[in-house]
Amino acid sequence: MTGRFAELLRHRGRQVGTVAGLVALCVGLWILTPHFLTVSNLLNVLDQTAINAIVAVGMTFVIVSGGIDLSVGSVLALSGIVLGNALAAGMPMPAAIALGLVVGTACGTINGALVSWGRLPPFIATLGMMSVARGVALMLAEGRPVSGFDEGFRMLATSRVAGVPAPVFVMIAIYAIAHAVLSRTVFGRATFAIGGNEEAARLSGVAVRFHKTCAYGVAGLMSGAAAVLLTARLNSAQPTAGIMYELDAIAAAVIGGVSLTGGEGSVVGVLTGALIMGVLRNGLNLLNVSSFFQQVVIGAVIIGAVFMDTWFKRRRQ
Numbered sequence: 452m453t454g455r456f457a458e459l460l461r462h463r464g465r466q467v468g469t470v471a472g473l474v475a476l477c478v479g480l481w482i483l484t485p486h487f488l489t490v491s492n493l494l495n496v497l498d499q500t501a502i503n504a505i506v507a508v509g510m511t512f513v514i515v516s517g518g519i520d521l522s523v524g525s526v527l528a529l530s531g532i533v534l535g536n537a538l539a540a541g542m543p544m545p546a547a548i549a550l551g552l553v554v555g556t557a558c559g560t561i562n563g564a565l566v567s568w569g570r571l572p573p574f575i576a577t578l579g580m581m582s583v584a585r586g587v588a589l590m591l592a593e594g595r596p597v598s599g600f601d602e603g604f605r606m607l608a609t610s611r612v613a614g615v616p617a618p619v620f621v622m623i624a625i626y627a628i629a630h631a632v633l634s635r636t637v638f639g640r641a642t643f644a645i646g647g648n649e650e651a652a653r654l655s656g657v658a659v660r661f662h663k664t665c666a667y668g669v670a671g672l673m674s675g676a677a678a679v680l681l682t683a684r685l686n687s688a689q690p691t692a693g694i695m696y697e698l699d700a701i702a703a704a705v706i707g708g709v710s711l712t713g714g715e716g717s718v719v720g721v722l723t724g725a726l727i728m729g730v731l732r733n734g735l736n737l738l739n740v741s742s743f744f745q746q747v748v749i750g751a752v753i754i755g756a757v758f759m760d761t762w763f764k765r766r767r768q
Contacts, residue, residue, distance in 0.1 A: 468759070469707055469723045476727060480734035487737055494616060500729030501618035502677045502684075504722060506696055507703035508629045509559075509673025511721045514704055515633070516666040517646040517713030518566060518573035522558065523674045523700055524693030525584035530555040530678035532588045535597035535688025544604050551682075552675040558584055559671020563664030581697075588690040598687035608683035618680050625676065629718045642666055646713025702749065703728050706756040727752075 481488040506523050513520045534551030538544065558580060565576035610617045633639035641662040644652040653659045674693075682688045707724030709716030731752065735745050 469720055469727070473723055473727050473730065476730055476734070480730065480737070484734070484737045487734060492733070492737075494614070494619075496726075496729050496733045497619045497622075498616040499733065500725050501616070501622040502681055503696065503699045503703060503728060504622050504725035505625055505673050505677045505680070507700040507707075507721050507725050508625060508718055509670035510697075510700040511629070511704050511707075511709055511716060511718055512633070512642060512666040512669040513573075514701075514709050514711060515646045515713060515716050516642045516663050517649060518663070518667070519577065519701070519711075520559070520562060520667060520670045521574065521577040521697050522562060522580035522584055523670060524696035525581045525588070526555050526558040526671055526674040527678045527681065527693035527696060528690055529558065529584040529588040529591075530675040531682045531688040531692055532592045532597060532690055534678060534682055535600070536591060538600050538604060539597055544601070548679055551678055552672060555671040555673075555675025555678065556668050557671065559674070560664060560668040562671070563667030566667065567660035567663045585690075592688070592690040594690060596687040596689050600683075600686055605683050605686055608680050618684075621676075621680065625673070626718050626722055633718060638662060638665060643714055646710075646715070648714070698749075698753075699728060702753045702756070705753060711757065724756075 477488070486492060506527065510520055510523060530551045533554045534547050537547035537550050542550070562573075562577050562580050565571045565579075566573050569576070606617070608616075608618055612620060633642065641652065641657045641659075644655065644657055645659055645663055649659055677696075678688075678692075681692060685692075703725040704716065704721050705711060705724070706727055707716070707720035707722065709721060728749070731748065732745065735748065740748075
């Protein structure tokens with residue numbers, strides 16, 4: 452029994468450590484400030500975490516496949532502007548939302564095509580898309596926010612079910628679907644195989660280019676979904692929205708145990724990583740820590756997470 456537990460801990464040590472870190476962080480903040488462990492604040496943490504968590508789950512597909520996507524924040528902004536303009540023009544809400552999702556998916560698919568068929572390094576392809584998407588968003592909006600939407604649209608982000616914010620349910624549904632896709636479908640298994648060893652996956656008959664393109668398409672779709680919630684929450688579409696969201700998404704994935712070299716990770720771990728990011732930001736705000744110093748703390752957390760990833764890999768080898 453002890454040997455089996457040791458084996459489980461060796462293979463799942465990173466996931467266990469992430470959950471333990473979240474619990475320890477919550478306990479520490481509870482000790483430092485009595486305002487943290489209240490129902491209203493915890494619901495606020497979940498609500499604020501939902502958007503980053505949704506972007507992070509798309510990033511997970513890309514990183515697991517062995518890539519990276521630096522354009523998710525800019526794609527979110529472009530999707531939001533297209534959605535906002537469609538709503539302002541009188542397009543029915545379902546059609547406008549669908550249009551925003553299509554734009555996000557299209558941007559992600561272009562990224563995937565540039566990486567898979569164009570043979571561009573993921574860093575370069577997505578860096579270019581980051582600039583293009585942001586520029587198009589600014590042009591479409593003429594540098595100004597698009598606002599003044601119907602109350603029905605705003606309720607997507609402001610309504611509550613049994614006291615729980617609606618975006619939390621959207622986040623849970625997306626993670627449940629993502630978990631099923633990664634663990635129970637051919638696409639999910641192919642994504643892990645490509646990230647683990649792309650050449651071996653190709654020799655095994657995996658359509659590497661197609662599946663890799665789809666992984667980037669999922670990242671774009673998730674940016675579009677996050678854009679819908681963010682636009683509804685702010686009651687405006689901002690061409691400058693999503694700045695630095697790629698950093699938060701990568702951080703949530705890495706903290707949650709997704710290996711930056713690909714082929715390893717789980718959406719459950721990513722959700723835990725996103726919650727750690729949300730709890731950390733909330734706690735620092737409650738403690739009146741400077742927003743500038745918060746960036747230092749988050750950067751240090753990312754470095755620590757990558758160090759842990761490297762350490763656990765060496766242990767397993």
